Amino acid sequence: MIWDPLLLTLKLALVTxxxxxxxxxxxxxxxAQTKSKLKPVLETLVSMPLVLPPTVLGFYFLVAxxxxxxxxxxxxxxxxxxxxxxxxxxxLASILYSLPFMVHPIQSGLASLSPSLKEASxxxxxxxxxxxxxxxxxxxxxxxxTGVVLAFAHTIGEFGVVLMIGGNIxxxxxxxxxxxxxxxxxxxxGVANFYSTIxxxxxxxxxxxxYLLNGSYFKSLLK
Amino acid sequence: xxxxxxxxxxxxxxxxMLLEVxxxxxxGQMVALYGGSGAxxxxxxxxxxxxxxxxxxxxxxxDEVWFQSEPKVVIRKPQARSIGFVFQDYALFPHMTVLENLxxxxxxEGNRDLDHLLELTExxxxxxxxxxxxxxGQQQRVALARxxxxxxxxxxxxxxxxxxxxxxxxxxxxxLLKAHKAFGLTTILVSHNIEEIIKLSDWAIELxxxxxxxxxxxxxxxxxxxxxxxxxxxxEVLAMKPKDQGFEVRLLVQNHxxxxxxxxxxxxxLRKGDRVILASNEFNPKLYKE
Numbered sequence: 001m002i003w004d005p006l007l008l009t010l011k012l013a014l015v016t017x018x019x020x021x022x023x024x025x026x027x028x029x030x031x032a033q034t035k036s037k038l039k040p041v042l043e044t045l046v047s048m049p050l051v052l053p054p055t056v057l058g059f060y061f062l063v064a065x066x067x068x069x070x071x072x073x074x075x076x077x078x079x080x081x082x083x084x085x086x087x088x089x090x091x092l093a094s095i096l097y098s099l100p101f102m103v104h105p106i107q108s109g110l111a112s113l114s115p116s117l118k119e120a121s122x123x124x125x126x127x128x129x130x131x132x133x134x135x136x137x138x139x140x141x142x143x144x145x146t147g148v149v150l151a152f153a154h155t156i157g158e159f160g161v162v163l164m165i166g167g168n169i170x171x172x173x174x175x176x177x178x179x180x181x182x183x184x185x186x187x188x189x190g191v192a193n194f195y196s197t198i199x200x201x202x203x204x205x206x207x208x209x210x211y212l213l214n215g216s217y218f219k220s221l222l223k
Numbered sequence: 224x225x226x227x228x229x230x231x232x233x234x235x236x237x238x239x240m241l242l243e244v245x246x247x248x249x250x251g252q253m254v255a256l257y258g259g260s261g262a263x264x265x266x267x268x269x270x271x272x273x274x275x276x277x278x279x280x281x282x283x284x285x286d287e288v289w290f291q292s293e294p295k296v297v298i299r300k301p302q303a304r305s306i307g308f309v310f311q312d313y314a315l316f317p318h319m320t321v322l323e324n325l326x327x328x329x330x331x332e333g334n335r336d337l338d339h340l341l342e343l344t345e346x347x348x349x350x351x352x353x354x355x356x357x358x359x360g361q362q363q364r365v366a367l368a369r370x371x372x373x374x375x376x377x378x379x380x381x382x383x384x385x386x387x388x389x390x391x392x393x394x395x396x397x398x399l400l401k402a403h404k405a406f407g408l409t410t411i412l413v414s415h416n417i418e419e420i421i422k423l424s425d426w427a428i429e430l431x432x433x434x435x436x437x438x439x440x441x442x443x444x445x446x447x448x449x450x451x452x453x454x455x456x457x458x459e460v461l462a463m464k465p466k467d468q469g470f471e472v473r474l475l476v477q478n479h480x481x482x483x484x485x486x487x488x489x490x491x492x493l494r495k496g497d498r499v500i501l502a503s504n505e506f507n508p509k510l511y512k513e
Contacts, residue, residue, distance in 0.1 A: 116314035119274050122301040123308045124328045124373055134327070138318040 002191065004171050005179035006198060012087075012175060013155040016094040020102045020151050021144075023095065028106035029132055033118075047104075049097045058164025061093050065165070085167045090175075093161045101150040109143025110136060142214045149210045153203050224250050225377065225409060229270060229280030229290075233433065235261050242266055242433035248426070250285075253403055253410040255424035255441065257417075259492075262430040264413045265311075268379045271411070272308050273301035284377065307370030307408075309380045313362045315354035321365050322350040328372040337372060343405070344368045344398055360391035364398065371402055378403065378410040385415065396422055416498050417445055418457045445500065458501040460493055476501060 027046070031039060049057060065072040065083035075081045083089035113136060121131040137144065159177040166173030168182060176195045183192040228245035242263040248254050256264045269275035271282060273289065276298060281291040289299045316324050325337050341347045344364040354362055363383055370378060380399070384392045400423055403410050414420050420427050421441045428438040437444065458474040458481070465471075470490030474481045481501070485493075493499065 114312055114314065116310040116312055117316065119272075119301070120308065120310060120314035120316075120369075122274075123272055123304070123306055124369075125302045125330075126327075127302065135316055139316070 001171075002194070005174050005176040005195065008171070008174065009156055009176040009199075012090055012094060013152045015091050016098060016155045017102075017148055017152045019091065020095055020098060021148060024099065024102040024106055024147065024151075025132070025137070028103045029110055029136070031103070032107050032110035047100050050100050054097060054158060054160025055164055057097060058093065058161040061089070061161070061165045065089060084165060085169060085173060087172060090162055090166045090173055093165050094155045094158060097158055097161050098151045098154045101154045102147040105143045105147040105150065106140065109140030113139055145213060146210055149206055153206050156199065156203060224248070224283075224285060225271070226281070226283040227267075227271070229277035229282065231266065231270065231275070231277040231279075233263060233266055237261060240433045244430070244433075244435050245280075246428060246435065246438065248409060248411065250409050251407060252426055253400075253412065253424045255420040255427040256411060256413045256430060257415060257420060257427060258430035258436075259494075261432075263433045264430055265381055267430070268308075268381055268411065268413060271377070272306050272379055273299060273304050305374075305376040307373055307375035307378045309363075309366045309370050309378070309383045311381045311383070311385070313354075313366040313383075315362060315365055315369070317354055320351050320353055321346055321357075321368075324354070324365060324369050325372045328369045330372075330374050336374075340368045340371055343402065360387050360395060363387065363395055367395075367398065367402065371406060374406075376409060378406075378408045380410065380412045382413050382415065384419065392416075392419070399423060417500055418498065421445060456501050458499050460495055460497045460499060463490065463493060463495060474499070474501060 031043060031046075062084060063069060065075065067073050067076045067082065067084070072084065075083065081088065083092060117135055117139070118131055121135045122128075126134070157177065158175075159181070162173065162175055163178055163181075166175070166178075168174050168178055174182070176199055180192045180195045180199075183189070183195070225248040227247070229242070231242045233240050233242050240261070240263070244263075244267065256267065258264060266275055270277050270290070277290060277292070279292045282289040283291075284304075287299075288297050289304055291297045316327065319327060322337070322341075325340065329337060338347075341350055344367060346361070346364055346368060349357060349361060349365075354365060357365065366383065383399075384395055387395065396419060399410075399412075402408070403423075412420075412424060414423075424441055426438065427441040427444050429436050429444075456476050458476045461473040461475050461480065463470050463472055466484060469484060469486040470493070472483050472485055472490060472493065474483060
């Protein structure tokens with residue numbers, strides 16, 4: 001099916017973004033307020049995917065999760081989890097790969113809030129969790145939106161990691177970016193153009209939406 | 224009753240400083256903390272609120288230990304301290320309306336208490352507005368109302384009125400006094416304004432570089448500096464410049480500017496923007512019809 005790679009891309013981006021949101025909020029909130037010596041180490045690790053070739057990440061995933069190796073074998077044996085050449089593996093790799101795009105906006109959003117907001121909420125008697133959910137997050141909506149959209153768009157655009165760990169299995173791991181490469185190799189320029197156009201237009205509008213929403217025009221409508 | 228006896232090393236722009244104070248506050252008192260910036264006033268409030276931990280000592284409120292360093296370390300979380308805190312920047316939650324801010328802080332669901340509070344602070348008409356659309360004085364009243372909505376035993380105010388102009392400031396001093404009495408609070412107020420301290424507080428404590436330098440009843444404290452009670456107005460220091468062995472000071476009283484020469488020791492502690500008392504030993508006014 002010609003639509004399969006596109007639907008798979010959409011599914012991957014949605015699942016990845018949702019899981020990333022759940023992971024990134026506590027992580028970003030910890031990073032925004034901690035004075036721990038571990039902070040620079042963790043910040044570096046979170047940011048690594050920005051500069052590391054995706055194939056490096058993909059290569060280590062492939063090695064680590066391959067059932068022939070200790071860790072991959074253990075995962076397979078105990079949890080029946082096969083992360084190489086499978087959709088869950090793609091999701092896991094995408095989460096790590098897009099982590100900085102979700103964590104950075106949320107972290108800087110939280111860091112830009114006056115510390116007295118948090119302190120006022122604590123003194124009112126609200127727990128850390130309630131303070132985060134009811135006071136801090138509602139005040140960084142633009143940052144959350146930026147994180148969600150960038151992570152989503154970045155996942156749509158990934159190629160190297162997916163190719164390494166997912167391979168090219170139609171309907172399972174063959175996402176649109178890989179399908180394009182595949183079709184070009186087979187000299188099917190028409191199909192490649194079809195996928196490319198859709199990705200081009202989709203990503204354009206996603207990013208356009210963020211700039212509109214975070215710009216002054218839509219800001220007044222959001223309130 | 225609040226018993227405080229703490230030590231805390233503070234790092235500021237001017238280097239490290241030891242905050243070391245011990246004092247008691249009786250229930251129902253309004254106590255003013257004053258002193259230069261960096262004296263440790265705000266840190267002291269934060270320690271009482273549990274936002275900052277002392278290195279050593281104890282904080283006891285109504286015979287409950289809120290903090291102690293020995294024999295066993297006890298630290299009560301800010302959430303479990305019955306404190307209403309009015310921050311210098313008010314810390315109103317921007318995404319909530321005035322009423323929602325109060326509801327978020329309110330201990331019980333009953334809206335009747337909140338209505339009473341809104342009435343006391345004259346915020347009834349503004350209750351569905353977001354804080355950002357309010358003026359400084361209105362925001363300050365919301366901050367006060369929110370602090371009171373949680374029915375605290377202790378009210379801590381960190382220079383809440385410093386950013387406001389004189390007229391609004393006087394009105395808010397009035398609200399503050401009213402609330403302090405109506406809710407039977409024990410209140411600690413950080414203030415730079417001598418007039419305000421005299422007007423509001425039962426007891427004043429002066430801090431300098433982390434130490435208590437003097438304390439007492441405000442009226443006695445501020446008149447003990449040889450000030451004749453007969454004639455006294457408050458003034459603002461507009462400018463200071465060295466002259467001969469001392470200083471030439473320009474003072475603003477209402478909308479009149481005076482120049483006065485001070486000796487070196489008199490002028491040393493004054494800075495531009497300080498509020499001072501202008502007093503005269505002789506009171507022999509001439510009156511002119513305007």
